[in-house]
Amino acid sequence: MLDERSYDRRRFLRDAAVGAAAVSTAGLAAGAPARAANTTTAATAGAGGSGAVSFRWWGTSGWRIDIGNRTVLVDPYLSRYDTGLFKGAFNENTPLTVDTTVVDPLVDRAENILVTHTHWDHFNDVPHIAERTGGRVFGTLTAYHLGLAYGLPSGQLAPVKGGEVLDFGAYTVEVVSSRHSRNGAWSMAFPGVRVSRPPRPEKISDLPEGDTLAYQIRVDGGPSVFFMGASDFAERNLVGLAPDVAMVASAASTATADYVPRLMAALDYPKVVVPVHWDNFETPLTNPPTVAPNDRKRLEDLIAAVRKASPRSRVLVPEYHTAYHF
Ligand SMILES: [Zn+2]
Numbered sequence: 001m002l003d004e005r006s007y008d009r010r011r012f013l014r015d016a017a018v019g020a021a022a023v024s025t026a027g028l029a030a031g032a033p034a035r036a037a038n039t040t041t042a043a044t045a046g047a048g049g050s051g052a053v054s055f056r057w058w059g060t061s062g063w064r065i066d067i068g069n070r071t072v073l074v075d076p077y078l079s080r081y082d083t084g085l086f087k088g089a090f091n092e093n094t095p096l097t098v099d100t101t102v103v104d105p106l107v108d109r110a111e112n113i114l115v116t117h118t119h120w121d122h123f124n125d126v127p128h129i130a131e132r133t134g135g136r137v138f139g140t141l142t143a144y145h146l147g148l149a150y151g152l153p154s155g156q157l158a159p160v161k162g163g164e165v166l167d168f169g170a171y172t173v174e175v176v177s178s179r180h181s182r183n184g185a186w187s188m189a190f191p192g193v194r195v196s197r198p199p200r201p202e203k204i205s206d207l208p209e210g211d212t213l214a215y216q217i218r219v220d221g222g223p224s225v226f227f228m229g230a231s232d233f234a235e236r237n238l239v240g241l242a243p244d245v246a247m248v249a250s251a252a253s254t255a256t257a258d259y260v261p262r263l264m265a266a267l268d269y270p271k272v273v274v275p276v277h278w279d280n281f282e283t284p285l286t287n288p289p290t291v292a293p294n295d296r297k298r299l300e301d302l303i304a305a306v307r308k309a310s311p312r313s314r315v316l317v318p319e320y321h322t323a324y325h326f
Pocket residue numbers: 117119180209230
């Protein structure tokens with residue numbers, strides 16, 4: 001259920017954005033994602049306009065969220081090494097490595113680290129970041145056991161299933177049981193779970209999907225923002241979330257029926273939709289993001305589908321590192 005205040009504020013935000021409804025894809029066609037300036041309307045409407053809450057995209061489905069002096073990370077994958085995936089030569093025995101020269105300057109602190117699932121392009125850097133920052137890791141039971149395998153203390157690992165609403169004072173985190181993307185064969189890479197502590201992972205195939213979660217962060221006096229790490233969901237688990245902003249994963253294939261219309265309806269047509277997981281995550285994290293031709297097509301299809309299913313939503317195609325205020 002929506003509380004009245006939340007609903008009214010959402011209506012206000014949505015109405016305030018009408019003039020700017022649906023960002024054009026002109027910039028995209030020219031090879032440049034939409035600029036941060038597109039967030040102007042939202043910035044004045046959200047979080048008391050204080051600008052104290054910022055969201056920075058780190059590529060793939062990764063985010064750094066700063067709420068005052070507190071930092072939450074979602075799926076932080078910064079090492080972005082070559083597995084051959086974008087060259088048609090995927091090597092599932094690629095060794096897991098952490099590029100501390102990239103990770104450490106970006107990650108000075110983290111209170112909470114939210115993991116949607118444990119594939120390497122989401123989880124690879126998490127144990128290092130947790131060790132470096134002392135940040136608490138939320139994820140599936142598989143993420144918990146993998147964290148133990150990397151030597152993290154159990155007290156720093158918080159297994160969740162979906163349904164939990166976690167209180168951190170200035171913000172809450174609601175955990176949502178979700179689903180992984182389907183590939184063109186209606187399947188996925190590296191399925192599986194870990195129900196006990198495995199040996200320390202060494203190659204990317206040692207990190208199974210481990211079930212998939214989504215998260216909603218609700219900032220006190222600010223926006224509620226929904227985060228996906230993969231392009232499928234359990235529709236009935238989204239009832240009542242009604243986020244102001246939704247970070248939506250670009251569809252990996254057309255295997256999931258009516259992905260965008262069902263998602264928009266289930267999320268009650270968010271004011272802002274931010275496509276994620278469309279960039280080539282095996283290139284450096286520098287703007288403009290590198291996009292493979294088939295991923296560009298998927299991104300354009302996602303934008304078109306959002307505009308059709310939820311015409312009053314504004315689509316924001318993010319750039320790396322830019323601080324967005326909603
Ligand atoms: Zn995955």
